[in-house]
Amino acid sequence: SNSTKSHIPRLNPLHPPLVPKRTVSLETPAVHHHNHQRTLIMQRREHYRYHQVWRKPFYGTGSEREEYRKELREQLQRQIEEKCVTLKLQLAGKVKEAEHLQEVDRLALSSEREQRMQHSKAMTAYRDENKKLMEQSWRDRALTRSQEVLKERELLRLNPINWSGTLK
Structure with missing residues (x-):
């Protein structure tokens, strides 16, 4: 030795x-x-x-063989525990990632909804403004037409088509 x-x-x-x-x-x-x-x-x-x-x-003797088997079992149990721990960590990471993605989706949807609401508000305001303008133009046109009719009546009264009075 x-x-x-x-x-x-x-x-x-x-x-x-x-x-x-x-x-x-x-x-x-x-x-x-x-x-x-x-x-x-x-x-x-x-x-x-x-x-x-x-x-x-x-x-070896029975006790030595048993010791060896015990060591093997302990090593295997350690490996199993380590694997479980890594799997749990991976799972936790996946859960966190899923939550993060859900949050991102939620934020995107809420911002989209907000944009839609703002767009619809803007469109209604645009429509109302258009309606006002159109009504105003209609009123103006009616007013000018009535004024023209009055003017033509006045002209006809002052200067009739049949001024000699032969047509009756």
Whole structure:
């Protein structure tokens, strides 16, 4: 256990330790062997670490397996709760959005109604003004016509068509 925990240094084959000077031939079997052993130890350690995860739930004692299952259940419950919370938040957001849209619609409808009322008021005022003007023009026309009739009568009286009095 202690050898697996301790750090094994990697050796440089070109500068092996305990050699006073670099040799002419670059054969360094001891250093290469050391590095090879180091890789093997590290591979074993990694393999052990990877497979230790599955040892307890399948081959452990009953209590260990129960502990593992309990942990799984707790994780699943946490995930379910988180999902519920996110769904609730999404739902609340949708509700707020719907309320906002309803408010916008209501405001649009009320402004539309207001515009319609103003338009109808303006149209009635326009109609009344037109009616007054038309009635005034009718009165003026009737007055001028009556004046013309009076003038023609006066002219006929003063200068009759049959002034010699032969037509009777």
